[in-house]
Amino acid sequence: MGSISFDNVGKVFGAGAGALVALEGITLTVADKEFVAIVGPSGCGKTTCLRMVAGFERPSSGNISVDGKLIVAPGPDRAVVFQQFALFPWKTVRGNIEMGLRNKNMSLAQRMPLVDAALKLMNLESHANAFPHQLSGGMQQRVAIARAYVLDPAVLLMDEPFGALDAQTRVVMQEELVRLARLNPRTVLFITHSVEEAVYLADRVAIMGRRHGRIKAIVDIKSVRLAEQWDQLERIEDVMEQESFVHLRSSIWKSLREEK
Amino acid sequence: MGFYLRMRRAMVALSTLSALVVAWFVLTTVTGLISSGRFPDPFATWAAMRQLVSPGYAGSTLVVHVVHSLTLVLGGFMLASTLGVSLGLLMGWSRKAEAFINPIFLLLRPIPPLAWIPLAILWLGLGDAAKIMVIVIAAFVPNVINTSTGVRTIEKTVFEASQMLGTPRWRFVGEVLIPASLPAIFTGLRLSLQAAWTTLVAAELVGALAGIGLVLNVAQQDIYPAMILSAMFVVGVLGWLMTLLLGFVERRALAWRTA
Numbered sequence: 001m002g003s004i005s006f007d008n009v010g011k012v013f014g015a016g017a018g019a020l021v022a023l024e025g026i027t028l029t030v031a032d033k034e035f036v037a038i039v040g041p042s043g044c045g046k047t048t049c050l051r052m053v054a055g056f057e058r059p060s061s062g063n064i065s066v067d068g069k070l071i072v073a074p075g076p077d078r079a080v081v082f083q084q085f086a087l088f089p090w091k092t093v094r095g096n097i098e099m100g101l102r103n104k105n106m107s108l109a110q111r112m113p114l115v116d117a118a119l120k121l122m123n124l125e126s127h128a129n130a131f132p133h134q135l136s137g138g139m140q141q142r143v144a145i146a147r148a149y150v151l152d153p154a155v156l157l158m159d160e161p162f163g164a165l166d167a168q169t170r171v172v173m174q175e176e177l178v179r180l181a182r183l184n185p186r187t188v189l190f191i192t193h194s195v196e197e198a199v200y201l202a203d204r205v206a207i208m209g210r211r212h213g214r215i216k217a218i219v220d221i222k223s224v225r226l227a228e229q230w231d232q233l234e235r236i237e238d239v240m241e242q243e244s245f246v247h248l249r250s251s252i253w254k255s256l257r258e259e260k
Numbered sequence: 261m262g263f264y265l266r267m268r269r270a271m272v273a274l275s276t277l278s279a280l281v282v283a284w285f286v287l288t289t290v291t292g293l294i295s296s297g298r299f300p301d302p303f304a305t306w307a308a309m310r311q312l313v314s315p316g317y318a319g320s321t322l323v324v325h326v327v328h329s330l331t332l333v334l335g336g337f338m339l340a341s342t343l344g345v346s347l348g349l350l351m352g353w354s355r356k357a358e359a360f361i362n363p364i365f366l367l368l369r370p371i372p373p374l375a376w377i378p379l380a381i382l383w384l385g386l387g388d389a390a391k392i393m394v395i396v397i398a399a400f401v402p403n404v405i406n407t408s409t410g411v412r413t414i415e416k417t418v419f420e421a422s423q424m425l426g427t428p429r430w431r432f433v434g435e436v437l438i439p440a441s442l443p444a445i446f447t448g449l450r451l452s453l454q455a456a457w458t459t460l461v462a463a464e465l466v467g468a469l470a471g472i473g474l475v476l477n478v479a480q481q482d483i484y485p486a487m488i489l490s491a492m493f494v495v496g497v498l499g500w501l502m503t504l505l506l507g508f509v510e511r512r513a514l515a516w517r518t519a
Binding site: 054055056073074075076078079080082084086087088089090091099100102103104131133147151 | 415417418420421422423424425426427428431435436439440442516517
């Protein structure tokens, strides 16, 4: 199970005259196994939404809950994939992936098959004993995704996970994520500023405006994807050439542009 | 560094040192520009060194002096590092601890470690305990400063990743906080070892029963420049060897950065 619910959430940074309203009246529900992307310009508060679900920040007003439980602190039921990977450079790939399972007090015999499966899932088997600095950015992010997946979290929180990668690697990782989502569906909250990425990956896209950190609109992608059978297409560029894709992308883009 | 580059550097170092010895020889023995009363020539120094090794000087042989000095330095260094790194971790991690401890630290820091010698001798006498106390005071400071700075410069996402993975407190300290600060901790250890060594030699000059500083002190009273030079040479070589050893440990401990 895993559903996220934002109920009229507001966030204010600082206090008094210097207070900054980052978010206001955010209401959004992510259903179990649903993939929701939030797009918006830099500084719109989209990352703050994710950080509050993770438990790194508290809402100033309103409630956020996962499976009906209010969030009080970070925890392995809400795995985070960070933009800057945030791996432990002194641990090997295996050591990084294993950490969360050791924290759950799993024995070596219990966690070995899980770690091996995660390595296989992300095509990391041959790098199990490498240190992060020996890997490319794309590989490091694979490790971070494996580290999150292996926890078997209720929800997966991805904060611009491909933002630090070069364009080619980024495309490979996007396709990889789609493959993963089909193989092993999860509840995902995905933050990005790339409209293309959001439309390609998500079931629904929430558009955030720059002013007052509100959600302007929520666009349903899943019904279009199913109707137009995007899943039959193997490559991302084939999907992106579909008329239905182009249409969705440009309508979301226009909605964002109106902000400026 | 490749083998050839290392060999080349070693050759350069060797030729610089040989040139120095030749210049020394020329200035003293060959031309007599520097009189041997002021500065001993290489042969006199070599003879003093042999005397120091056996039968010995200032009450003991070289080995006894060196073992005595090294025991004090390593004992003091380890004690200072354990205390200093622990306090540094605490001060880096907890703003509250830093706010309480830092004022004391700021007050005590400008006092040169050697200024503690009179108090140490009053409290603990002329024996080894007083010297260890002074070494600990000197070697403690760089550990605290570098460790706490190291902790404070850890990226926030490293802490967040650790929290997200549900890391319990003790494992967080051992597997996240300490390894993440390790490069800075080693900077502190290197400075600390240097401070420990220089402080020890100075402390032994004031009063000791054995030790390389005692050799220097007795040789000065005996007006024996060749022995002074030999002892200084021993101090230099030992300091260099200790730094080399620590560098080796550091490369092993931080292999994840370069492996």
